[in-house]
Amino acid sequence: MSESTAERILYSPSAAEVAALRRRKKRRQLLRSIVLYVTVAFLSLTFALPFLWMLSTSLKDDPQVYRVPPIWIPHPVRLRNYPEALTKQPFDLFFLNTLKYAIPSAFGAVLSSSLAAYGFARLRWWGRDVLFFICIATMMIPFQVVMIPLYIIFKDFGWLNSYKALVIPTFFGNAYYIFLLRQFFMSIPQEISDAARVDGAGEIGIFVRIILPLAKPALAVVALFQFMGAWNDYLGPLIYLNREELYPIALGLQLFRSQFQEKLVWPYLMAASTVTILPVIIIFFFTQRTFVEGITVTGLKG
Amino acid sequence: MSIASPFRKIHRTELRNFGKGIAFVSPWLVGFLAWTIYPIIASFYYSFTQYDVLNPPKWVGLRNYAELLLEDEKFRIVLYNTLYFVILGVPIGVVVAFLLASLLNNDMRGRSFFRTVFFLPAIVPAVATAMVWLWIYNPRYGLINSFLASLGQTAIPWLSSPKMAKPSLIIINTWAQGSAIVIFLAALQDVPRSLYDAALVDGANAWQRFWHVTIPMCTPAILFVLITSLIGMFQYFTLGWLLTGGGPNLATEFYGIYLYRNAFQFFKMGYASALAWLLFILVVVFTIIVFRSSARWVYYGGSME
Incomplete structure (x- = not known):
């Protein structure tokens, strides 16, 4: 930058000079945005490359997979990889299994976390802030620290090899979600609750009829996060489930891979991976804004 | 009354x-x-017992800790691997995420599309991520190596050499920084325009504005991401477990993997519990160090809550 704004204010240039200045500025801006777009386009292509590579491989036949240098657009396209791969293992069962615990756990997370968040955000009581601080502090505890006793508790309860170990704990609140919902609940004006109280409403009534309906977007974030978290979870099912007919998609995909031993059929594995990823991508596309807002809230106000 | x-x-x-x-x-x-x-x-x-789940725990005093800290050669390697991963992987992830977010913070068309592309790797199931990268890192036909081969270059032994295995996993970790990018992007959009205008009047160039306005204003978000990814990296398990399983030659035997192995493969629950407690202490100490240091570099503007 040759001229500073201060100089420009002191010195009044002629009309021609102004025009020249403007042209230069415009050229610079154009150059800048070209550089920007090229950089961003290049980087996002790099980031998307693994997905494109997966998709491309999933549509290849055997000789194309081992072509050097690699080819990007398969010819011929072998769509049959998909049905063939998905019937090698009961993937429909794996999907169903995942839904069997992902949906109840999303429900449990919303219910329990919103109750706790209401207590922390909308009521005034002795010890509230200390408890909330403790709640937040639990986010720091690595899962591995509680993993072994949890396994033993769930074993004693007879919850292993069922979805109970994955579902029931979600009905006891989660610090992240409580935090997120508390932020949201606090933004609802207190007068609304006060007016309802004057009208004789109890706290449960206010919670169910006023706060929850107003907090629908935030509740959606929690449901979404929990659902996706359950869909993507690997360590939990790995510890609690060891019967194949109970496997969720995450364990199923790994089972599928280990089945091939030496000679891995890459197009099959990539087809199965694509199908595993697809629901997540579809859900994300439809709920993008909700997602981003949720992350921003948990992330920033920390 | x-x-x-x-x-x-x-x-x-x-x-x-x-x-x-x-x-x-x-x-x-x-x-x-x-x-x-x-x-x-x-x-x-x-952690003070010998416990194989089937028989009741047997008190052994400090033996697990003594064995871990004094005798277990493998544990030393595991600790080194984990610290290597945390100390190198966390800053790289944070820096890359911040730079990408800054890039996206520019006024441009299709921003939400690009944001989606950068975000996706963070939300796809880890197992699927593992499968895709297993194929990308395939020694002969993987994306990069088969490309190198066509140029007559020697292949890179991504996951199969002890030297390259950790960096290869850090690359995947850096690729999946989506949540950090979203958090940074939100923080960047909260930086008041007036600060940039003021800096402009003072004659600050783009680099100076980035260094003296953007970064200080985003330090609270940077601290948050730093701490959450620190805690996450200490627990690193799934991708390592699926891609390298701790190998080659223990090069990727990370804390989470070693703990899982002791607990659920060897059923040494007592020993694994001692490991878990040391992990807990490690995480707390690192978090406190970062928090303490934050007084020096985190800038809380007037709008502190």
Whole structure:
């Protein structure tokens, strides 16, 4: 930058000079945005490359997979990889299994976390802030620290090899979600609750009829996060489930891979991976804004 | 009307409010006691025992800790691997995420599309990520190596050499920084325009504005991402487990993997509990160090809550 704004204010240039200045500025801006777009386009292509590579491989036949240098657009396209791969293992069962615990756990997370968040955000009581601080502090505890006793508790309860170990704990609140919902609940004006109280409403009534309906977007974030978290979870099912007919998609995909031993059929594995990823991508596309807002809230106000 | 009644009334409302509050948070409170406090205490107890799940735990005193710290050669390697991963992987992830977010913070068309592309790697199932990268890193036909081969270059032994295995996993970790990017992007958009205008008037160039305005204003978000990814990296498990399984030659035997192996493959629950407690201490110490240091570099503007 040759001229500073201060100089420009002191010195009044002629009309021609102004025009020249403007042209230069415009050229610079154009150059800048070209550089920007090229950089961003290049980087996002790099980031998307693994997905494109997966998709491309999933549509290849055997000789194309081992072509050097690699080819990007398969010819011929072998769509049959998909049905063939998905019937090698009961993937429909794996999907169903995942839904069997992902949906109840999303429900449990919303219910329990919103109750706790209401207590922390909308009521005034002795010890509230200390408890909330403790709640937040639990986010720091690595899962591995509680993993072994949890396994033993769930074993004693007879919850292993069922979805109970994955579902029931979600009905006891989660610090992240409580935090997120508390932020949201606090933004609802207190007068609304006060007016309802004057009208004789109890706290449960206010919670169910006023706060929850107003907090629908935030509740959606929690449901979404929990659902996706359950869909993507690997360590939990790995510890609690060891019967194949109970496997969720995450364990199923790994089972599928280990089945091939030496000679891995890459197009099959990539087809199965694509199908595993697809629901997540579809859900994300439809709920993008909700997602981003949720992350921003948990992330920033920390 | 007695004098004491207002006091009693206040007392009673307070008690009632307390009851209401506790009632609402009780699901969390019960869960906290059952799924957090009890396991932490139990884990502490198990760490002084020999326990194979089938037989009741047998008290062995400090033997697990002594073995871990003094005798277990493998544990030293595991600790080195984990610290390598945390100390290198976390800053790289944070820097890359911040640069990408800054790039996206420019006024441009299709921003939400690009944001989606950068974000996706963070939300796809780890197992699927593992499968895709297993194929990308395939020694002969993987994306990069087969490309290198066509140029007559030698292949890179991504996951198969002890030297390259950790960096290869860090690359994947850096690729999946989506949540950090979203957090940074939000922080960047909260930087007041007036600060940039003021800097401009003072003659600051783009680099100076980035260094003296953008970064200081985003330090609270940077601290948050730093701490959450620190805690996450100490627990790193799934991708390592699926891609390298701790190998080659223990090069990727990370803390989470070693702990899992001891607990659920060798059924040495006591030993694994000692590992878990050391992990807990490690995470707390690192978090405190970062927090302490933050007083020097995190800038809280006037809008501190």
